[in-house]
Amino acid sequence: MENVKAQWEKALSERNCEKLLEFFDDYMESIEDEGVLRRELERLEEVVVGCDDPYELAHEIAHVYAHLDDADAGIGLYRRIAEGRRDDPEEYATALYYLADAYEHFGMPEKAIETYEELLKLEEEVLKNEREIALTLANMAVNYDELGEIERAIELMERARDIFERLNDEKNHMISLLDLAHFRYELGDYDAAEALIGEVLSNPREDEIEINARLVEAEIFAGREEYDKAFRAVRDALLKAVDTGDEIFGLVFDTLVDFIEGLFNEEAYEVVAKNMESFAELFEDDTAHFFRAIAELARWRGGDEEAKKRFDELYAKVQNEELRGILDEWKKPKLSLSLGL
Numbered sequence: 159m160e161n162v163k164a165q166w167e168k169a170l171s172e173r174n175c176e177k178l179l180e181f182f183d184d185y186m187e188s189i190e191d192e193g194v195l196r197r198e199l200e201r202l203e204e205v206v207v208g209c210d211d212p213y214e215l216a217h218e219i220a221h222v223y224a225h226l227d228d229a230d231a232g233i234g235l236y237r238r239i240a241e242g243r244r245d246d247p248e249e250y251a252t253a254l255y256y257l258a259d260a261y262e263h264f265g266m267p268e269k270a271i272e273t274y275e276e277l278l279k280l281e282e283e284v285l286k287n288e289r290e291i292a293l294t295l296a297n298m299a300v301n302y303d304e305l306g307e308i309e310r311a312i313e314l315m316e317r318a319r320d321i322f323e324r325l326n327d328e329k330n331h332m333i334s335l336l337d338l339a340h341f342r343y344e345l346g347d348y349d350a351a352e353a354l355i356g357e358v359l360s361n362p363r364e365d366e367i368e369i370n371a372r373l374v375e376a377e378i379f380a381g382r383e384e385y386d387k388a389f390r391a392v393r394d395a396l397l398k399a400v401d402t403g404d405e406i407f408g409l410v411f412d413t414l415v416d417f418i419e420g421l422f423n424e425e426a427y428e429v430v431a432k433n434m435e436s437f438a439e440l441f442e443d444d445t446a447h448f449f450r451a452i453a454e455l456a457r458w459r460g461g462d463e464e465a466k467k468r469f470d471e472l473y474a475k476v477q478n479e480e481l482r483g484i485l486d487e488w489k490k491p492k493l494s495l496s497l498g499l
Contacts, residue, residue, distance in 0.1 A: 162188060170201065175209035178202065182218050192226065199223065199231075207238050213256050220260060229264040236260045247284045251277060258297065267301040274298045289330075292321035296334055303341055312341050332358050332367050339374045343381060351378050365402050369395045373413055380417065385426065389433040392417060396440065415484060418452060422488060427460035447475040451485055 166185045169177035189195045199219055206212045206219065216239060220232025240253035258273035278294045281287060299314035315338050322331035339354035355378065358371045372395035379388035392414050399407040414437070421430050434453035438446040451472035457465035469489070476482050 170205060173205050173208065175205065175212065175215060178205065179215050179218070182215065186222060195222070196226070203235050203238070206235065207242055212239050216256070216260075220264075224264065233257070233260050233264065233266075247280060251280050251285060251290070254280070255294075262297075262301060262304075267304040270301045271298055271305075274301070288321055289325055289327060292318040292325070292327075292330065292334075295321075296330070296337065299337065299341075303337075303344070308341050308344050312338060312345075315341065328361070329364065329367070332361065332363050336367065336370050336374060339371075340377070343374065343377050346381070348378050348381055365398055366406060369398050369402065369406060369410060372398070373410065376413075376417070385421065385429045386433065388417065389429075389436070393436055393440075396437070400440075419488070422456070422459070425459070427456040430456040431460070444476045444478055445481065447472045448478070448481040448485070451476060452488075455485070455489060 162181060162184050165177070166181050168174075169181060186195065186198070189198060199222060202215070202219060206215045209215065216232075216235050219235055220229070223229060223232035236253070236257040240250065240257050243249040243253045254273055254277040258270045258277060261267070261270035261273060274294050274297055278291065278298070281291045281294060295314045295318040299311040299318065302308070302314065303311040315334055319331060319334040319338065322334055335354050335358050339351045339358070342348075342351035342354065351374070355371050355375045358367065359375075363371075372391045376388040376391035376395070379385070379391060392410070395410045396407075396414065399410045418430055421427075431453045434449045434456075438449035438453075440446075441449075451469055454465045454469035454472060458469055473482070473485055473489075476485065
């Protein structure tokens with residue numbers, strides 16, 4: 159502790175932003191008193207606003223404030239950083255982006271939109287960088303979607319798409335098509351959404367884009383109650399996600415679990431039971447037993463009493479605690495209330 163504190167104080171006195179970022183986690187975790195922690199954050203803020211690149215440190219500070227149930231304090235730091243860069247349009251634009259992103263991250267879409275609007279004006283009137291204009295339009299669209307203003311979101315994302323297409327920015331063009339497909343799905347316009355996904359899948363694309371396309375495709379099929387097709391789309395996404403890293407794989411896996419849970423809640427037991435083997439065969443560990451156990455649980459819920467024994471045998475083979483926890487939750491009997499009239 160003494161060594162960390164000494165290193166921290168030295169970096170603070172030297173206003174060494176790189177060292178402060180390096181020592182941040184160890185030093186902050188060593189502080190147990192909330193009052194002391196807040197004072198240290200305030201001392202750090204005075205240095206951070208002058209860093210050439212303050213945004214990683216600002217991100218860390220904001221998350222500590224959020225942990226203290228004071229997200230506004232963290233956002234206040236981003237505002238101070240932006241105010242200090244008003245005289246340099248490029249630097250100010252960067253600061254506005256990070257401020258808007260912070261608002262978005264901490265669940266304040268209205269404030270995010272206000273900030274993106276200021277950024278858009280700066281980009282259109284001063285910086286005149288078309289790609290940045292398109293990215294800002296896209297970010298605004300996502301926040302309007304968060305507010306439920308989907309038609310406005312579509313209008314902005316279509317403007318962004320047109321710019322990306324004109325600039326031959328294929329990656330962002332594909333991402334804008336994905337977002338538009340999701341927005342159209344939310345409006346119930348499944349045909350338009352499917353056409354947009356078809357455009358994405360018919361073009362060369364990165365794995366992550368294809369994975370997200372398959373997930374939106376699954377949403378569309380589920381919206382039409384074409385559950386077998388939805389399961390196939392998620393399976394395609396899961397297969398592609400195996401080679402893309404834990405974070406994306408986890409996202410797809412969680413999406414699949416949520417989808418299955420939704421079908422259990424709708425008592426669509428037959429469709430769950432018949433689709434689980436296609437997922438079980440993708441795995442060689444106890445995840446295979448997990449999916450086969452889900453199938454037997456669905457059969458049991460559907461009235462096949464013999465499936466309970468098969469479920470119990472498979473459940474016993476699942477060693478992963480998180481997977482067991484999911485099965486534990488789903489095997490609980492449903493509570494129902496009735497009025498004695």
